[in-house]
Amino acid sequence: MILEVNKVTKTELIPLITQQAKTARQAILQMTTLSGSGHPGGSMSSIDMILSIYNTMRHDPKNPQWAERDRMVYSIGHISPAAYSSLGIMGYFPLDEAIALFRKYGSIFDGHVDREVPGVEWSSGNLGQGLSAATGFAISAKIRGLDYQSYVIMGDGEQQKGQISEARRFASKFKLTNLTAIIDYNQLQISGSIHDVMPQSIRQNWESDGWQVMEVSGHDIPQILDTLQEVQSAEKPVMILAHTTMGKGVSFMEDKAKYHGSTLSIEQCEEALKELDMPSELPKYQKMRAAFKANKDQHPKENQPNFDLKQGKPILYSSESDCRSAWGNAIVDLAKINRESSVPIVVVDCDLASSVKTTAFRDEFPERFLQSGIMEHHAAVMSGAISTTGIQCFWAEFGVFGIDETYNMQRLNDINRANLKTVLTHVGIDVGEDGKTHQCIDYISLVRNLFDTRIICPADANQTDRIIRWLIDKPGNYFVAMGRSKLPIIKDSENELFYGLDYRFEYGKADVLRTGKKATVFVCGTPAGRAVEAVDALRTEGTSLELVYVSCPLALESKMIAEAAKRGPIISIEDHSIHGGLGSSLAEALLDVKHRSRLTRIGVEAYPVSGTSEELYEAYQMDAASLIKRIKAAL
Ligand SMILES: Cc1ncc(C[n+]2csc(CCOP(=O)(O)OP(=O)(O)O)c2C)c(N)n1
Known part of the structure; x- marks a missing residue:
């Protein structure tokens, strides 16, 4: 470690940490009393461990984003008083x-540990x-050849959660x-003793999963420092089981589950501070709190990472292809052309590589392919954490697991x-025979709730290729959602590839596949080819329809919607629930435009059943022949 790096000796550190711990307990009590909420008990039981780590780990408070810093993750976000x-x-x-x-309100010091606070x-x-998350930071270090350490502070009640295993x-x-x-290990949680709430064998569970366990007295600073030193030479990941006392330091708080989440009154706080032999500064802080004015500018958006990666040249598909193969081909190509880049491309898998088409990537870049087993909750968070460390991380997964299971x-x-770039394959009724548990019909409606995450749904293999290339250097969280089957390649009215060499993907830009006068059909996802067939057939009968492909159903262009409303009736087609998908986006957008228009939503109206994709499209009246009838009815 660490001690050498920070040029301090253990003898110097012990009194320093002891004093800091007193100051921290004073702060924890005062901040929770002042706000009248928060979690003092666990903050006071964990604080000696936390300060021992901060005093020995490699970090620089003046440069919180230093790439080689050790990482500290708070899994128990409720001990924010200890963290802050x-x-x-x-x-x-x-x-x-x-x-x-x-x-x-208005400060950065949110109730639970928040990344907006420097050092979090x-x-x-x-x-x-x-x-x-800590696993994500740790594996990122290995991938990027850095030697930093990743620490994570956990609760003992928390050990009941399955994702930890x-x-x-x-x-x-x-x-x-x-x-x-x-x-x-303070042996308490909200409802009392951890042994009563849910008996578990914490040490054995970690050991049986291949971890080395070290036990310490979590308030004995010399012992903690020795253990942290010992961890450095361990040959397995280490769990330190720190025996602690909830509310440590204040006699009337110690070992009381109540203080997990209850704060002290002003009088109790002053009494507690006396016991700690620390002065009360409550009046000073009360004044500061009262004088504070919320200022929007004090929450600056973090600098976006620069994913310096080349987009390469498109792969063109001219005959029926599935979007998932196009994604798989694109990601291998992108990883190859960016082999020398300082930004690694990583793909995470949960035992579905052959279905989500990442086997070629796995075979070509085994060290960049993270097989995470059937552990989607873990994979979702780990991949998210990896994606904050300068790695362009893709997690390819079936729709029902990549968003529904892990929302x-x-x-x-x-x-x-x-x-994070989550590639959702097997969305919609196109999944076919696997039936309702596997037909993800809410991929748009779930992403709709996420304020800063975007979703893109390609129309065919060519657009998939272009979307993945466009994404390769983009920051932010994205989903790319696609079905399972081979789909027709979308052509323009001249029978040329619509998403050909000249096509450039732009987020939020919808594609006019056919121009028309009488009404507008908006389509999203797998039914695109069937919609083209239906609209072309209607044209030969003399019905001229505008057909628009919407790849970004949560970012509709209001001008286009206004024009559609002026043109006449609007029809939406999607193999998504009619609640919350493209149809809902159109309904919302129509509220904002001047012209009134009738909207007919064609989509999934109940959990679908098993059958071939073709059978299901027919059964749910989304095959071309049914679409013709339904569009006519809507007109
Ligand atoms: C997934 C989840 N479920 C429930 C909660 C509510 N909750 C917050 S803290 C807590 C108890 C945690 O106990 P422990 O890990 O022992 O922490 P300590 O009481 O020692 O602070 C619970 C149930 C939560 N934050 N997250």
Whole structure:
């Protein structure tokens, strides 16, 4: 470590950390009392461990984004008072501000640990996800040839969450000796003793998953420092089981589950501070808190990462192809042409490589291919964390697992402003025989809720290729959603490739596949070819329809919608639930335009059943013949 790097000796550190811990406990009590909310108990039990780590790890409070810094992840985001106090003490920001403004509207010191606070690596609050994030940071170091360490602070009640076992197995498999988990073993959680709430064998569980476990007294600073030193030479990832006392330091708070999430009154806080032999500065902080004015500018958006990667030359498809193969071909090509780039391209898989078409990437770049097993919750968070470290990370997954199964993890990636590219294959009824558990018919409606995450749905293999190339150098979280079957290649009215060499993808730009006068048909996803067939057939009967392909159903161009409304009736076609997909986006957009128009939504109206893709399109009246009838009816 660390001690040598930071040029301090253990003898110098012990009194320093002891003093810092007193200051931190004083801060924890004052900030929670002032805000009237927060979690003092676990903050006080974990603080000696946390400060020991900050004093020995490699970091620079003046340069929080230093690429080679050790990473500290708070899996128990509720101990924000401990995190903010120790980061303030270490010099990331004035401690006074954290105490006065904890949980105050307009300040950066959000209720649960937040990445907006300098020194915080990962916003958290959903228990069970932090080890996955720390695993992402640790594997990123290995991929990028960096030697930093990744620490994660966890709770003992938290150990009940299943995702933790997924992350443990991943860390063992990939021999992440640069990863250390610390469990605050205070043996209490909200409802009382962890042994009563849900008995578990914490030590054995970690050991059986291949971790080395070290036990310490979590308030004995010399012992903690020795253990942190010992971790450096371990040959397995290490979990430190730190025996602690909830509310440590204040007699009437110690070992009381109540103080997991209850704060002290002003009088109790003053009494507690006396016991700690620390002065009360509550009046000073009360004044600061009252005087604080929220200012929008103090929440600057983080600098976007620069993914300096080449987009290469398009691969053209001229006959029926599936979008997932086009994605698989594009990503191998992109990884090959960017082989020398300082930005690694990584693909994460959960036992579906052959279906999501990443086997060629796996075979060509085995060290960049992370086989994560059937552990999607872990994979979602780990991939999100990896994507914040200068790696362009793709996770390819079936729709129902990449968004439905892991919605909350993807929400956390959104909150963390990660840069994950999730490629969803097998969306819609196109999945066919696998039936309703596998037909993802809510991929747009779920992403709709994520404020900063975008979704793109390609029309055919050519557009898929172009979208993946466009994405390769983009920051931010994106989903690319595609079906399973081979699809017709979209042609223009001259029978040329619509998404040919001249085509450039632009986020939010819809494609006019056919121009027409009577009405407008908007289509998204797998039914695109069937819609073209239907609209062309109607044209031969004398019905002239405008046909628009919408690849970005959550970013409709209002001008185009206004023109469509002026033109006449509007019809939407998608193999998504009619609730929350393209039809809903059009309905919303129509509220904002001057002209009124009738909207007919064609989509999925109940959980579909098994059958071939063709049978299902016919059954749900989305094959070309049915579309002709339904469009006529709508007109
Ligand atoms: C997924 C999830 N479920 C429930 C909660 C609500 N919650 C917050 S803290 C907590 C108890 C945590 O216990 P422990 O890990 O022992 O932390 P400590 O009480 O020691 O602070 C619960 C259930 C949550 N934040 N996340």
